[in-house]
Amino acid sequence: MVCESLIREGVEVIFGIPGGAILPLYQTLPEYPKLRHILTRHEQGASHAADGYARATGRPGVAFATSGPGATNLVTGITTAFMDSVPMVIVTGQVGRSAIGSDAFQETDITGITLPITKHNYLVMTAEEIPAVINEAFHIASTGRPGPVLVDIPKDVFEEMMATGKDAADIVFEEMGEFEYPEKMDLPGYKPTVHGHPNQIRKAAKLIEESERPVILAGHGVIISKAYDELMELAEKAQIPVVTTFLGIGSFPDDHFLSVGMPGMHGAAYASLAIDQADLLIALGMRFDDRITGDTSKFAVNSKKIHIDIDPSEIGKNIPVDVPIVGDLKPVLKVLNERVKPTTRVDWVQHVEDLKRDHPLMHERDTDELLPQHIIQQLSELTDGRAIIVTGVGQHQMWAAQHYTFKEQCSLISSGGAGTMGFEVPAAMGAQVGRPDKVVWSIAGDGGFQMTMSELATLAENKIPVKFAIINNGFLGMVRQWQQIFYKKSYGATGYSGNPDFVKLADAFGIYGARVTEKSQVKSAILKAMEHDGPALIDFVVEQEENVYPMIPSATSVASMIEEPKPEEIRQ
Secondary structure (H helix, E strand, O other), X not given: OHHXXXXXXXXXXXXXXOOHXXXXXXXXXXXXXXXXXXXXXXXXXXXXXXXXXXXXXXXXXXXXXXXXXHHHOOHHHHXXXXXXXXXXXXXXXXXXXXXXXXXXOOOOOHXXXXXXXXXXXXXXXXXXXXXXXXXXXXXXXXXXOOOEEEEEEEHHHHHHHHOOOOOHHHHHHHHHOOOOOOOOOOOOOOOOOOOOOXXXXXXXXXXXXXXXXXXXXXXXXXXXXXXXXXXXXXXXXXXXXXXEOOOOOOOOOOOOOOEEEOOOOOOOHHHHHHXXXXXXXXXXXXXXXXXXXXXXXXXXXXXXXXXXXXXXXXXXXXXXXXXXXXXOHHHHHHHXXXXXXXXXXXXXXXXXXXXXXXXXXXXXXXXXXXXXXXXXXXXXXXXXOOOEEEEOXXXXXXXXXXHOOOOOOOOEEOOOOOOOOOOHHHHHHHHHHHOOOOOEEEEEEHHHHHHHHHHHHHHHHOOOOOEEEEEEOOEOHHHHXXXXXXXXXXXXOOEOOOOOOHHHHHHHOOOEXXXXXXXXXXXXXXXXXXXXXXXXXXXEEOOOOOOOOOEXXXXXOHHHOEOOOOXXXXXX
């Protein structure tokens, strides 16, 4: 019944690992060839792969795990998806109904554990409930503000559907009657607001018309809503510079003349300055999180604010707003665009261009050192900014955001809210499975890569052609940077003296591997990896103490920004 329900929801791929409590479900999988199951090496890998799949396709990712440690191994992945509003449906096995609460072998209250990190969860106590629960789970996961939904099913509930016999599917029909999937659902209290209030939209249009220095702050909600065309129309019609949050990257082309890039703690200085100097902020599907705002009392104090979001709890939570609009971005922006008058803002747009010139992301450096920024710039050029980029968390994540020119929609996949190291390997796998037509590059740190590198076996086994660029500096780079700047270079517990030989490791998994130590080798190594028919890994051994600039220290404001020292300043 679970498998039949998943097929009705359009599921094609499942990531997971079997175990005792969920084994009855796994025994039915051969009866459903439409469902491709990918056996991961760790349940965390399964959850991140389902996450990457969901972000790349826009469809809910699905993962299976057994009870106890199998289920708890999913928690990091569920948290990651919850923080970033990613639709997922997780099915876990549970001990038999009579054993629940008895501390049975591999019993864990996974619905209790995941209550704060799921949009909703279920403990299914009868087989008859399964079709309706699965139907509801997918609806809840993918509507309103998306998020993960967990469905926990006791082992004997699965066995109710199976009994014994030659064909499990036939037994289901004998015991439960003809399979019927719900055509309608009734979820009292769950009705996300889709269309914005007309009066609020009119107020927003008036503020835009009256403003002289407006800035659009585009977040992940633009991608979730697929409001790309609507965002483009608003920006071009009203000549408004577009700043994108980290998870909003890919909602607006980086090479567009109105694109200003990413602001915040490690964003472009000119993007943060544009926000600081604006007289109107138009926040689209973003959370005003601390990495954007820093000290909230000093954030964009000279501007009025419009905030459009489908989740009413986010509006006014961190930053007071003048015009709140609750609704789905795509229909809201369609109405707003009809009311916004075409205009030009030559002086303001030029001023933002001047900010870009005066506060570059990276100063020209005459060096033979192998710098991470150079690698990412080369990767951007050689893929024409059209690959799907999946990152882990740390310095390499910020360099990817800064120096890869994203030209296509939904092309950056990374852990934003949770900041999950180890995300880069399995999430890239899921993204590639979901989008086999795309080149997928995983930009990884040597630290995070080692957390989930066992999934290289899954990649090799399933011939999933992800390309890996390991930015190998022998450190937990971002932590080391903070220790350098704020703790007088007290490098405690951040250096890796025992990293494996990543090329030999790749070979052990049956994956193409290469090492790059010189600047002149970068281009040819990237091209060889992309030409290789299968997964490939490049170990880029980079300058160890390179820092990410600019940097706004935590809980401070733009006034405290640390920009990259100019070459002449370094020489002095």
